[in-house]
Amino acid sequence: MNLSANYSHHKTNTMSDTKPKLRSQQWFGTTDKNGFMYRSWMKNQGIPDHEFDGRPIIGICNTWSELTPCNAHFRKLAEHVKRGIYEAGGFPVEFPVFSNGESNLRPSAMLTRNLASMDVEEAIRGNPIDAVVLLCGCDKTTPALLMGAASVDVPAIVVTGGPMLNGKHEGRDIGSGTVVWRLHEELKAGEINLHQFLSAEAGMSRSAGTCNTMGTASTMACMAESLGVSLPHNAAIPAVDARRYVLAHMSGIRIVQMALEDLKLSKILTREAFENAIRTNAAIGGSTNAVIHLKAIAGRIGVDLELEDWQRIGRNTPTIVDLQPSGRFLMEEFYYAGGLPAVLRRLGEANLLPHPDALTVNGKSIWDNVREAPNYNDEVIRQLDNPLIADGGICILRGNLAPRGAVLKPSAATPELLKHRGRAVVFENFDHYKATIGDESLDVDKDSILVMKNCGPRGYPGMAEVGNMGLPPKLLRQGVKDMVRISDARMSGTAYGTVVLHVAPEAAAGGPLAAVRNGDWIELDCESGRLHLDISDEELERRLSDVDPAAAPGVAEHLGKGGYARLYIDHVLQADEGCDLDFLVGKRGAAVPRHSH
Incomplete structure (x- = not known):
């Protein structure tokens, strides 16, 4: 697949073209005492003068953590994002935020989704950042980062970590998470013994990445792509596929351009974008968790999204992606079949994509991104007249x-x-x-x-x-x-x-x-x-x-x-209402806090 064709709408900008007014210049663009101190402290990392010459400062919001196995490969992913940022004439600054991984965190990562969003929001608003790349993957990190960034409303682009490779057990493909529920029921029924149950453990998670089923992580990656806040193909490229690093690189290039264009999240996360995502969730057989997360994201950006919208838009939509837990295949096959662009094209050709003109982060409409997307496997991404489920809407x-x-x-x-x-x-x-x-x-x-x-x-x-x-x-x-x-x-x-x-x-x-x-x-x-x-x-x-x-x-x-x-x-x-905290709902903007020096 030729990934680069859809990744960059414009040629790479250089800082010689224009010098827009950027947030970061309120820190680094003065010759007074404050500018002196901000630049001087940054220079202790070996940063030369010319990095403060008015080029965009791009934050890389990283949920890397060894306690979040799905996101444990993000240090390498961030390096590829940085390459793209440098290439486009920006300056990358990577920073950590709370990483609420579903697999280890008790009592539930959902308890800390809002806490993580607060971390993201305040880190972006309080620092000299003109735009931000959101590195996310495990279930709650994607909505948390989008919620925090939406409340600040700066240019932002999502790069997820990608799904892990297919699980393997006894010569068969097994899906992460899904196989646990199935085998545990078989164990309780006396159909298998404890050794047979535990023997699947190592084969279920055999590479970096998120769950390889259409679980919440893959669903939210698809939601990000259908909302238009990631580049095409972001949702499905396997975590260990080299094309994941190409996408990270191209996202780094694109975020610099977005900073120069002032392409804020509020221009992408419109009512129309959320309606596209609801229809997409039905077509992919997505997680019920998307209902809560999309409501929370919409609340932060100021879009009024209600449960009735899922009924009105999602119902009577066929589920055409044949993936576990609803179907047979896994995320590897989904990507090889054409990924989410193939699904969106199929919906669009049947007039089932509510708003094909919705803007995406690469500057094109969502339909422009997918109108020629190929489908290589009609078993994995089915024809609309041969769906997995005739009505797959929540x-x-x-x-x-x-x-x-x-x-x-x-x-x-x-x-x-x-x-x-x-x-x-x-x-x-x-x-x-x-x-x-x-x-x-x-x-x-x-x-x-x-x-x-x-x-x-x-x-x-x-x-x-x-x-x-x-x-x-x-x-x-x-x-x-x-x-x-x-x-x-x-x-x-x-x-x-x-x-x-x-x-x-x-x-x-x-x-x-x-x-x-x-x-x-x-x-x-x-x-x-x-x-x-x-x-x-x-x-x-x-x-x-x-x-x-x-x-x-x-x-x-x-x-x-x-x-x-x-x-x-x-x-x-x-x-x-999205399980957000009542005092976090809404868009507080990116106004620079007063300095303390």
Whole structure:
């Protein structure tokens, strides 16, 4: 594939063309005491005078961390970005920000997504940076960096780290994350032993990069590309493919041009861009986590995005990318088949790309970027008349159990369960679930609905990815493979099943989920968007009057401890609002803070 054709809209600029007014010159462009000190301190790194001559200073916001395995190769990636920046006449300055990796961080990386965004926002605003390259990859780093950069609204471009190579086990391809859920269920069902379960461990993650399924990391990389904030092909190039480093280099070139053009995020992250991303998420079978993250990013840039937009734009969109966990293939095959540009072209040719004229970071429209994109494999990226799922849009549910909404991913669900009525088997929190689910005397059958409370933004706290509750072992041994599950939690994008998530308001905020009791009948109807607890309004109100949100286990545990968890619980918004902190919503701009010298 010829990558460079779409990477740079203009020829490389040199500083001899123009000298626009840049933010960094408020630090380095004066001959007074302040300019002296700013330049002098930077010079202790061996930086010569001419780097302060008015050329763009480009920040490289790096989420590299050895505790975030998905992003552990970012030091090398940053060097390739720097090459591009130097080539285009800019000066790169790399800086670290909080790296909230999903794989190791407890209790959940979602708890610290907003904290990371604060780090990014203040680092950009408070430093002599004219534009920024956002190096991100693991699930929450992509939305966190975009949220922080959006609040500052400087020119910014996303470079993700790319997916890891296909996992290999017993001669077969296995998907990161997805294989864990599958094998663990088989272990509990007695179909495999512990040795067989653990033997897949090394083969699942055999290279640098993010999960190789259409999990949240790959989904958010696709969201960045469909929003127009990354160069074409960013979403799918494998982490260890040399073309990933070419893309990093070309992104470095392009960000210098963006600084000179003053191409801010607010010119890219428009209402039209978000609508393109919603349609794209349906076509790729993307993670439900995108609903929360796109809402949070939109809130920072000032775009009013609602759950109804997912229903209006995403529904009736065929899922044409045949990737795990919904389908068969992995991100390597997706890239080799043509990657996201091939998907966008297929949508555009069928008039399913809502806004083909939306601007992207390379200065072209999204349609200009993909109108000639090839598709090399109709099995991986299917024809629209042969979809993986005819209607793959996120299902938005409402009813007396979720008055502010809940979500379900149809492409990962069992079709027969998308309309279902069953008795509730209730777990008060995740600890209660873990202690109870294996009990052979648990009153549960294949038609039951598993309900878990107090795992939302306030309740966990941090809204962990525990919504895809493993099934009771006694049912697994009977051959049951899926059940309806309902919670105020999230689930990993690598997971699958008929799982209702993000119930809002959550139980720990006094939502109706707190009132559900064992044996209550619940009705799910995805087609009509209905999630109903079959009790009277009066009974629901009576039950909720006995609920004390402050006494919810996760809330009570952290309220007295102080620290960031207390700040989070006091200020986090509900899932339908993006789970941002209330005081972070909005665009605060890039005005330079007053100097201290």
